[in-house]
Amino acid sequence: MTWSPAPAESTTSTSTEDDPSDRLRVLVGGIGYRNLRDGSVGIHVIERLADRASDAVEVEDVSYHPVGLSQNLQEREPYDRVVLVGAAARGRAPGTVSAYRWDGALPDPDEIQTRVSEAVTGVISLDNTLIVCGALGGFPDDVRVVEVEPASEQWGEELSSEIEERLPEIVEAVWSSTRP
């Protein structure tokens, strides 16, 4: 069975205003492995957003551990919104960017258990982060996702040209997701 997160609503925005909300407390989390080319796009994005971080909008590499992320989120002061960005290979044209509000629907318990097992043994992906944190807790009601169809997830330190070209657009899609 293949699980894919479902959008509650599309949130694609072309806004490039550098004006994040001062009312929402937001966590922007990049997800991916380093050195797996487009599989690292989430990390590239948050590195580009690091200097826009503020008290209201925190920017963090959350690739460390979905279970650890769930545990950390449960201990922190609650966020109003979490925005996650990463690669997700779903057979679309490379470079396709989807931005949406996650509907929070989870797969069956067996699949959740499988994803927890993956998470504790080192698998890092957008999907297992959504499932594990969704199941174990820590997410606010408002979770936004910006996912990117990778062209290459082979070993390598650089993004593919398709993703590199679209990186500014992806960065802005993420940033616009922090807006009210």
Next chain:
Amino acid sequence: MCFKNLPVEFDEQGNARLKEGVADPYSYEVTEVTPLDQDERKLKKLLERNGHIRQVDFDPVTRVAGALAFHTVVDLESRQVLETDSMATLFRGYEVILKGRDPRDAIFISSRACGVCGGVHSTCSALALEMAFGIAPPPLGTVARNLLLSLEYLYDHPLHLFLLAGPDFSEPAVRETNPEIWTQAERAPAAGKDVHGYSTIGELMTAMTPLTGELYAEALHMTRVAREAYVLIGGKYPHPQTVVPGGISATIDTSDMSEIHLRIVKFFDYGRKVVAIWNDLVEFFYEVNPQYREIGRRPASMIEPGQWDDPYAYDGTFANVDDWGRKRWAPPAVIVDGDLVTTKMTELNMGIEEFVEHSFYEDWTDGGNGNGAYRFREDPAGNPLSPNHPWNKETIPRPEATNWKDKYSWSTAPRWDRMAMETGPYSRMWANALAEDYSHLRFIEPTGRSLKFNMPKGALPAAEIEWMVPSESWGAFERNRARAHAILYTALIAYENLLIGLDMMRKGETAVSTPYKVPKDFRVGAGFWGAGRGFLTHHLVMDKGVIENYQIVTPSTWMASPKDPFGNPGPYEEAVQSTPLLENFEKPEDYKGIDVLRTIRSFDPCMPCTTHIHTEKRVISRDVVTCACGVDDEHEH
């Protein structure tokens, strides 16, 4: 004389040498394997005639780290496993990535070999570099590494016992596969109730239910406790940023030690609870059906490179490796059929070979005609080495179609003295229990047939807990029971290192790293260390300041290995083949394979493979060669 099969003998002074008069001492004949289902027509006829004989593939084996598939042919009438093939399905290309790089990169790149316990690779790599560079950490640097290692294990063992292997013993799994056992479990009193709090085995199984069970949730929480302590020294988990040649790059003080202390002591009571749980589970199953002793049974043949260095003994040299190795908290050891055959690191190292007859690699040794040209005929101390030894090995991937008769796995087949070996926390404890000259007796007492743990007071009163070396049978249930005891073993070693570290701080011995230069001449080194699942070595060859060859042998390479050229199965294959199918099913299509899965998971498989880099044409997708020329190669931390 520790070798029965290798062409190595020892003189009167105990020096190893090749047997005289053997023209081609390491050569061997390849034994052809004859898989039952090699001939599709033959198998089809067999299956048609016998509806109870089935091919059952577990692909992937779930709840293990990484990509493992397992092929079986089972007779569901006689309830026997007829054939087994263990497949590592992805290529771990770190050896290829590391060629040509600055050797210091190995610490950070090799860490990525595992998403559970990457830090052990970092340290193992640092050990290999130290041997090559001719340096060693100050004592507190070694203590810090020992703490890091312990904390990784304190993450890993609860994870295995309750998140990966544990669900096979939970209420839903037992109800589904052996409902008659669940009925008995509901009524069976739990002997360890005073420690773990559950009145019956049924309650215990319910608490092990994935996602909703208390014990599942508690294990998740305890993994956090271990990680919190780990990052105080390592900076990050699972890939630490502070492990360097010659020690660690983080400054640690009494405040860090206190924070770590607070977390380690939580594992004293937790570990006792886990031991009580697994003792109850194991004894219950044995009582219900003594055949559970046969699940996953194989000879108690184990290899353990030793770990947790004595901070005042470790000097990083190969010349003294036998001495500092034996002074480790867990000594190096090879155990054959339950008996200790050596505790010398040089003999352990000398006996290692890797074979690729059934692996997707090209043979670098001229097809087993061992005495062709190979580079290292001896180790740095003059002991003979095989062409198949990691210092001589080359990683030459050759992807091709899976064929049970020929090649079917990305794992090589490591062997010691040409025998399959398993490894794990139990190999450390087993070696520790049998070793005669053990020197760390503050909390751990080896008796020759057991290990006694002198547990300090926590919420529970102080007590002596004993792990008995299994004498009756060695199988899946005993592996899990031993791993439960390994929480106590690890916590006590961590605690002792913590006390030693605090004492060093009181004396002002606060240095944690030593300056070094990356040598530009030809060097070799080896790291002998451990992972949560057991044996770990990194063998390094470097020249002109860059890596010429780098070979990693992981615990799962030993245990998930395919058959060797002598026709012998790897440990998973061997253990599954001896497993009786005790699952309760009426129709073949209801068969779930719980006994096979319990067997495989009892080894805590970890198939380190997060980065795979081959293409169909075996072209590496990016040139990673770097030159160390001009980089800052003089370091002080």
